[in-house]
Amino acid sequence: MKPKEILVFGASGQIGRHLIRKFTKNNYKVIAVTRNIHQKGYILKTQANPGYLEIEELRLFDDNKLKDLISNCSVCINLIGILYEKKENQFKNIHTEFPKLLSKLSNELKIQQLIHVSSLGIDNANDSQYASTKIEGEKAVKKNFNKSVILKPSIVYSVDDNFTTNLMTLLNRLPIMPIYYEGKTKFTPIHVTDFAEIIFEIVKKKITGQTIECVGPEEISFKEIINKLLKSIGKKRPLISIPLPIAKISAKLFQIMPKPLLTCDQLNLLKYNNVISGINKTNFDLGLIATKKFETEIEKYSYNWREGGQFSKKKFSTIE
Numbered sequence: 274m275k276p277k278e279i280l281v282f283g284a285s286g287q288i289g290r291h292l293i294r295k296f297t298k299n300n301y302k303v304i305a306v307t308r309n310i311h312q313k314g315y316i317l318k319t320q321a322n323p324g325y326l327e328i329e330e331l332r333l334f335d336d337n338k339l340k341d342l343i344s345n346c347s348v349c350i351n352l353i354g355i356l357y358e359k360k361e362n363q364f365k366n367i368h369t370e371f372p373k374l375l376s377k378l379s380n381e382l383k384i385q386q387l388i389h390v391s392s393l394g395i396d397n398a399n400d401s402q403y404a405s406t407k408i409e410g411e412k413a414v415k416k417n418f419n420k421s422v423i424l425k426p427s428i429v430y431s432v433d434d435n436f437t438t439n440l441m442t443l444l445n446r447l448p449i450m451p452i453y454y455e456g457k458t459k460f461t462p463i464h465v466t467d468f469a470e471i472i473f474e475i476v477k478k479k480i481t482g483q484t485i486e487c488v489g490p491e492e493i494s495f496k497e498i499i500n501k502l503l504k505s506i507g508k509k510r511p512l513i514s515i516p517l518p519i520a521k522i523s524a525k526l527f528q529i530m531p532k533p534l535l536t537c538d539q540l541n542l543l544k545y546n547n548v549i550s551g552i553n554k555t556n557f558d559l560g561l562i563a564t565k566k567f568e569t570e571i572e573k574y575s576y577n578w579r580e581g582g583q584f585s586k587k588k589f590s591t592i593e
């Protein structure tokens with residue numbers, strides 16, 4: 274059977290690597306796009322059997338190369354996103370201008386589907402650049418290509434994420450844990466394999482022209498997330514609620530770091546609940562059920578942060 278070609282931008286990230294495995298195992302051919310084949314090649318090459326994966330290097334706004342890539346695929350998936358800005362990596366370029374160009378070319382080259390991954394909980398976050406540029410990106414994609422599917426996931430977590438793993442490292446090292454907005458902000462975390470399954474089904478069922486909010490089976494507050502992580506790594510830490518003016522000063526200091534733990538923009542975003550809006554359809558409405566529960570899944574990799582690390586007595590398999 275001739276494999277169908279799926280073009281994935283941002284393929285080396287957490288979601289991208291899981292998607293490559295899901296598609297190639299199911300007989301699709303994936304073309305993974307990265308900015309730097311030398312840096313990311315090693316991690317990409319190991320995600321699929323030979324013959325099922327090609328790797329392409331691209332500078333984002335290279336129109337000719339983009340046209341070449343898009344014209345060789347039937348489905349294009351955009352996973353490129355950033356959490357903070359650096360000199361050359363600006364929210365507007367990554368979250369608005371690139372999706373705008375990608376959707377314009379997808380329309381011109383008449384591909385079957387464009388799946389653009391945006392975020393949940395950003396629609397009212399006018400004081401966050403991350404959020405407003407993502408919203409502008411969604412609008413451009415919808416306007417330019419009516420076969421686009423926009424996915425808005427809540428936190429996507431796994432052993433490969435930057436969220437639970439960083440939090441567990443902090444909980445291990447800090448004597449106290451600072452929490453913002455009293456830890457009341459609500460999330461609907463979705464496990465990366467559930468999210469990859471949703472994307473796979475959207476391609477398989479040839480769903481087009483929809484905006485879908487992608488959530489896991491539970492609504493959990495930030496404080497509950499921290500408590501579940503603490504329980505899972507077998508640690509106790511006092512949770513200290515930080516008043517907003519002090520939180521703002523600490524975010525200003527943190528954002529100077531090369532890989533900031535928190536930026537002012539993220540602090541602003543953190544006050545908005547990350548739950549379904551009631552405006553768009555959800556994965557559950559489409560019968561794409563996410564089943565994995567947060568506490569059960571983090572138990573499978575949290576032993577790395579428990580007393581004894583990899584030799585911890587409480588150990589679970591991480592193999593999916």
Ligand SMILES: NC(=O)c1ccc[n+]([C@@H]2O[C@H](COP(=O)([O-])OP(=O)(O)OC[C@H]3O[C@@H](n4cnc5c(N)ncnc54)[C@H](OP(=O)(O)O)[C@@H]3O)[C@@H](O)[C@H]2O)c1
Binds near residue numbers: 436
């Ligand atoms: N993870 C979550 O909890 C979550 C929640 C909501 C929405 N999302 C969205 O889902 C998408 C994928 O998330 P993820 O967690 O897989 O992200 P990730 O692990 O950070 O990976 C994103 C990928 O984007 C590429 N990238 C980063 N900066 C780039 C730039 N300046 N130019 C071109 N490519 C760049 C990188 O690929 P190369 O280095 O190989 O070029 C990277 O592997 C993002 O749009 C994100 O905003 C994620």
